[in-house]
Amino acid sequence: MVEGDKMAIELLQFSPNKIDTIFALESWVKTNESTLKYAINKTITVSPSELKKISTLKTPNKVLMIVDFYEFEEIKLASDCKTVLYLDGIQDPGNMGTILRTADWFGISTVFCSNDSVDLYNPKVIQSSMGAFMRVAVHTLELADIKAQFPELSLYGTVLEGESLYEAALQTPCLVAIGNEGNGIKPENLPLFDKKLSIPKSSRSKAESLNAGIATGVLCAFISNQAKLF
Amino acid sequence: MVEGDKMAIELLQFSPNKIDTIFALESWVKTNESTLKYAINKTITVSPSELKKISTLKTPNKVLMIVDFYEFEEIKLASDCKTVLYLDGIQDPGNMGTILRTADWFGISTVFCSNDSVDLYNPKVIQSSMGAFMRVAVHTLELADIKAQFPELSLYGTVLEGESLYEAALQTPCLVAIGNEGNGIKPENLPLFDKKLSIPKSSRSKAESLNAGIATGVLCAFISNQAKLF
Structure with missing residues (x-):
């Protein structure tokens, strides 16, 4: 289930064949007549109160779509792949998205x-991904299996007491692992890493941890910059 | 209103005078008897169903506290202050926290x-701040007034088409501004900045933007590293 104007229009433009049913307000249908052209037979006009009933949002948007799963069956890394992520038990759908x-x-x-990660098709994951679920291939695979299948990847785990991300020499292609919100990376996965990395905390900080999404952002930015991904 | 074991214990340890009332399950009261010592007269034992009624969480924790506002009335920067943040209309309480x-x-x-930013005392802000609301001074002040009061700050705004954060030479002490989730920094604030910064997007990415919290994390990490804040 995909809600909201932006993702709906992106789906209509780039993946119209994925769309099963569109529930939309009359005003939205009118505004997007030309974009809807080939999907008009899948469109059901609903009233605001009907949309509210089927929406998972507190303030429903103007359109809600039922969309086929994006299946990324073949697990293959692009030849120019520099970094992949591994999410070790991320539970919060907002974080995942x-x-x-x-x-x-x-x-x-x-x-x-x-x-044991949250379901990719949880509506909150879809919503907070802002369309990324259509573009990023997500595969369920344990770390030991990834290591066996992709021996070319350097494996880096994010922990609270590791080598500073700012100082570490990193190699690509690499995998960066982010742990569960409360418990971090599973103990049985820790021996699999080539390096354990940390995002340095200020010496005057009493914070316990960074949010898992924030940690991912910082890691991606530093590795991207170092690997000149752009 | 503060919910959950971790923040409750931190409040009991570091700011017991801020606590007005504690609503807790009997089991929690027993486990935390020694920590509760001086606050026991403020403690009301409740049943799980009573806690569910007053909690804002779907799955209520074991304890909920009513706490006095943290007021940071005097706006003063520490002499070793390197970076402050300016949030220009952040609306999502989860992002703010x-x-x-x-x-x-x-x-x-x-x-x-x-x-026009979300209320600091929105329960979701408190919850997602993980206790930071007790340690970080938050002041409501418009950018033009900050510039007038703290002329020593270099002002950096985060925009979609700015100078690369990875290349920019930054000076401290500085202020880093993060804009509203949908609209970014207000147009009237843009002329106030010394530099406009961007977090470079991959050339192969079709993403529209980064989440405001993620952008903040990346900015803080790069500036901290450059300014050797640690």
């Missing part, structure tokens, strides 16, 4: 998730 | 907000 959006911004096209 | 948590991690002790 924001991480996909961040990966998308930094040109990271593959994200692996452990089995 | 995460930004405070991020500032806290990087040792940024002052955050300014425009008048």
Whole structure:
């Protein structure tokens, strides 16, 4: 389920064949008549109160679409792949969506998730991904299996007491692992890493941790800059 | 209103005088008897169903506290202040809380907000700040007034088409401004900046923007590293 004007228009423009049904306010249908052209037979006009009933948002947008799953069956890294992410038990759907959006911004096209991560098709993941779920391939695969299948990847884990991200010499292609919001990376995965990295905390800070999405953003930015991904 | 074990214990340890009332499950009261010692007369034992009624969380924690506002009345920058943040119309309480948590991690002790930013005492801000609301001073002040009061600050605005954060020479002490989630920094504030900065997007990315919290994290990390804040 995909809600909102921006993602709906992107789907209509780039993946109209993925769209199953469109529920939209009459005003939205009128405004987007030309974009809707080939999907008009899939469109059901609804009233604001009907949209409110089916929406997961507190303030429903003007359009809600039912869309086929994006299946990225073949697990293959692009030949110019510099970085992939591994999410080790990310539970918060907002974090998951924001991480996909961040990966998308930094040109990271593959994200692996452990089995116990939140469902990619949770409506909050879709919503906070801001369309990234259409562009970033997400595969469920445990770290040990990734290591076996892609021995060319240097594996970096993010921990609270690791080598400073600012000082570490990193090699690409690499995998960067982000742990669960409360518990971090699973203990059994820790021996698999080539390096354990940390984002240095200010010496005067009493904060316990960074949000998982924020940590991902900082890691992606530093690695992108160092690897000259752009 | 502050919910959850971690923040409750931090308040009991560091700011017991701020606590007005504690609503807690009997089991929590028992486990935390010694920490509660001086606040036991403020403690009301509630049942799980009573806690659910007063909680804003879907899955209520074991304790909920009513706490006095943290008032940071005097606006003063520390003599070793390197960076402050300016939030120009941040609307999402989760973003606001995460930004405070991020500032806290990087040792940024002052955050300014425009008048139209989300209320600091929104329960979601408090919750996602993970205690940072107790440690980071938040002041509502418009950018033009900050510039007048603190002429020593270099002012940097984050925009979509600015100078690369990775290449820019930055001076401290500085203010870094983050704009509203949908509209960015207000047009009337743009002429006030010494530099406009961007977080470079991958050339192969079709993403429209980064989440405001993620952008803040990346900015804080780069500036901290450059300014050797640690």
